[in-house]
Amino acid sequence: MQFNWTVTDEAISIKKFLAQRDISHRLFAQLKATTGALTVNGHSADPQIALGVGDEVTVILPPEPSDPNVPISHEPLELIDETANDLVVAKPAGLTVVPGPSNRTDTLVNRVKGRLADENATFMVPHILTRLDRDTSGLVLVAKHRLANSWYSQQATAGTLQKRYLAVVSGILADDHGLIDRPLRRANDGFNQIVSPDGKPAQTEYWVRQRGTAVTLVEVQLHTGRTHQIRAHFAAIGHPLLGDALYGGPLDQIDRQALHAYDLRFRDPLTDSERTYELPLPDDLQHLI
Numbered sequence: 001m002q003f004n005w006t007v008t009d010e011a012i013s014i015k016k017f018l019a020q021r022d023i024s025h026r027l028f029a030q031l032k033a034t035t036g037a038l039t040v041n042g043h044s045a046d047p048q049i050a051l052g053v054g055d056e057v058t059v060i061l062p063p064e065p066s067d068p069n070v071p072i073s074h075e076p077l078e079l080i081d082e083t084a085n086d087l088v089v090a091k092p093a094g095l096t097v098v099p100g101p102s103n104r105t106d107t108l109v110n111r112v113k114g115r116l117a118d119e120n121a122t123f124m125v126p127h128i129l130t131r132l133d134r135d136t137s138g139l140v141l142v143a144k145h146r147l148a149n150s151w152y153s154q155q156a157t158a159g160t161l162q163k164r165y166l167a168v169v170s171g172i173l174a175d176d177h178g179l180i181d182r183p184l185r186r187a188n189d190g191f192n193q194i195v196s197p198d199g200k201p202a203q204t205e206y207w208v209r210q211r212g213t214a215v216t217l218v219e220v221q222l223h224t225g226r227t228h229q230i231r232a233h234f235a236a237i238g239h240p241l242l243g244d245a246l247y248g249g250p251l252d253q254i255d256r257q258a259l260h261a262y263d264l265r266f267r268d269p270l271t272d273s274e275r276t277y278e279l280p281l282p283d284d285l286q287h288l289i
Helices: 012-021 027-031 109-117 146-158 229-236
Strands: 001-008 038-040 056-060 078-081 086-091 137-143 164-170 177-181 185-186 194-195 203-211 215-222 260-267 273-278
Touching: 012 027, 012 056, 012 177, 027 086, 027 146, 086 109, 109 137, 109 194, 137 146, 146 260, 164 229, 185 229, 194 229, 203 229
Parallel strands: 137 260
Antiparallel strands: 001 056, 038 056, 078 086, 086 137, 164 215, 164 260, 177 203, 185 194, 203 215, 260 273
16 A cells, blocks of 8 residues: 655655654654655655655555454444545444454454455454444444554544543433543452542543433543543442443443444544544433433
8 A cells, every 4th residue: 555745845854744644653663664665756765864845755555464363253344434544333332342352253353354354455454543342332433554543543642533422321410511530540459440549630521412300411522531431430420321330320221331432523634624423322322311
């Protein structure tokens, strides 16, 4: 796979030029170490070269072969959008995102590999950008190669790749808008996260979308990306998510945490346009409200 750019600035280093195109330091180091992966005007590039106006910079990505330890699955994959560089998919609740000890054969990664195999792709390593818990439904962005992974990882770090959630929490939230700003760390005796002064900073912003008789539908945006952040934060303020057994949520109306990644937006680095996706609430969450 090949990408080409024309230089428009005087005397810029190739490293800085590629950094402006969201190529990370790590990927730049990999490209430098790969013969023929970086060229200027058709010739192998010296990483120390100063580029001039009109120079043509080419990045040639070597194929990413399939990992034999990650099987291909042809179970259904709900595709929302696809380009040469990425996929946006809808993950159902109950499906694990990446292979692990409990499931190595049919996760979201295995199903994306099935899609890539059907396309006879030479890049067979799915790069998950927006991971979700097994029992959280919603939109997931998957990069098809390491350069796209670098693009979107840089955006995630800069805060320009954004995702929002819808959650149904127990009880009635009094404020229409709020920010939960409490540090989180893993509990000493379990897998759950707890609020603790020695935890990592964590901020969760929310807006009330609808109030019921004993539940509240909230829209949520994370300003940090801690494990179980939404679930732990709402439990900490006395409003655990419905169906969330780990954090003390009511279990009589739904058999998984009532959390859905419904909104995803990011910049396409090749077209410089914003891509925006919304995924309606699944039926089990619709019934709660």
